[in-house]
Amino acid sequence: MQRxxxxxxxxxxxxKNKGGSGIVLKIMPARQQAIVEGLNKVTRHKKKDQTTKRAAKQSTGKVQQEAPIFLSKLALFDQKAKQQTIGKIKYVMDPKTNKKTRVFKKSNNTL
Incomplete structure (x- = not known):
C-alpha cells in the first residue's frame, strides 16, 4: 500500500533536488516512482509531428518536463506542523462522514 x-x-x-517540495502529479506503483510538480526537470528534444491535427498545439524544440522520482527519496510534508514526515500514516474513521481519513502518526494532523 502506498503512503x-x-x-x-x-x-x-x-x-539533486534535496529540499525541494511540490505536489504529486502522478504515481507509478509498479515502478515505485512519482512525478512531482516542478521537480526533477529534464530537457526533451521534440520534433514537429506533421501527421496529426494536433501538431499545431504541440510544443516543439527543447521542452522542459518533469521526470519520475523514486518514492524512497520523497517524504510527506505536514503543512500544519510545517515539517516533513517520513513516519507512518494511520487511518482513522471520521465520525462525521464514516470514512477512513489519513492521519500523520507523529502530529495527529489529517492529510
Whole structure:
C-alpha cells in the first residue's frame, strides 16, 4: 500500500533536488516512482509531428518536463506542523462522514 498519493505535498529528502517540495502529479506503483510538480526537470528534444491535427498545439524544440522520482527519496510534508514526515500514516474513521481519513502518526494532523 502506498503512503504517497496523487495530490499530496511532498519534500525530496535525497538527491539533486534535496529540499525541494511540490505536489504529486502522478504515481507509478509498479515502478515505485512519482512525478512531482516542478521537480526533477529534464530537457526533451521534440520534433514537429506533421501527421496529426494536433501538431499545431504541440510544443516543439527543447521542452522542459518533469521526470519520475523514486518514492524512497520523497517524504510527506505536514503543512500544519510545517515539517516533513517520513513516519507512518494511520487511518482513522471520521465520525462525521464514516470514512477512513489519513492521519500523520507523529502530529495527529489529517492529510
Amino acid at each position: 504517497i498519493k496523487k495530490g499530496d505535498k511532498v519534500v525530496v529528502i535525497t538527491g
